[in-house]
Amino acid sequence: MEVDEFEQFFASIWPRLLRSALRRLGWDEAHEVASATMLTVWTKGLPAPRDGDEYLRLVGLGFRILEGHIRNLRRSLARRERLLAQLHALQAVRPTAEPDACEALLSRDDALAVRALLSILSTAEREVVELVVAGYRVGEIANLLELAPGTVSSRLSRARKTLAESLDHR
Structure with a gap:
C-alpha cells in the first residue's frame, strides 16, 4: 500500500x-x-x-x-x-529483618562513598541489594522480580563479594 x-x-x-x-x-x-x-x-x-x-x-x-x-x-x-x-x-506482613552486611554499608553516613561503592555493581546486583536493605528475603525478592530464588542468591552473593573486595582495597 x-x-x-x-x-x-x-x-x-x-x-x-x-x-x-x-x-x-x-x-x-x-x-x-x-x-x-x-x-x-x-x-x-x-x-x-x-x-x-x-x-x-x-x-x-x-x-x-x-x-x-x-x-x-x-x-x-x-x-x-x-x-x-x-x-x-x-x-x-514482612517481619523486621536482621541487619545485613549490605544494610550496614548503606546505613553509613558517607552517602557519596556508598553511592560510589554501589556504582561498581551491575544493575541487577544493585536492585537485589536495595531490596535486601529494604528488608526483603531472598524468596520475596524472587517473587517480586519474577526470578528463581537461586538467581537472586547468586546476584546477592556476587554483590557481597564485589563490595567486600572493594572495601578491602579501601
Whole structure:
C-alpha cells in the first residue's frame, strides 16, 4: 500500500477505531491502542484494497488487531496490579529483618562513598541489594522480580563479594 493510499485508509477507519477503543478504555489508552493498531496495519505491508470487499476485509483486520491490542493492554495492567498487590502484601506482613552486611554499608553516613561503592555493581546486583536493605528475603525478592530464588542468591552473593573486595582495597 502506498503512503497516499494508506492515508486515505487511515482517514476512513481512524475515527471508528478510536470510538471503539473509547467505549472500553480511557482517552489515553484508547488513543494508544488505536495508534498501535494503525502502525501494525502499516507495518504488515498489505496491498491497497481494490474493491469494496477487500476494503471491508482490511477494516475487519484493523478491528481484530485493535481487539488484540486492547487485550494485551488489559493483561499488562492486570499483571502490574497483581505485582503491586503482592508488593503491598509483602510489606504488610514482612517481619523486621536482621541487619545485613549490605544494610550496614548503606546505613553509613558517607552517602557519596556508598553511592560510589554501589556504582561498581551491575544493575541487577544493585536492585537485589536495595531490596535486601529494604528488608526483603531472598524468596520475596524472587517473587517480586519474577526470578528463581537461586538467581537472586547468586546476584546477592556476587554483590557481597564485589563490595567486600572493594572495601578491602579501601
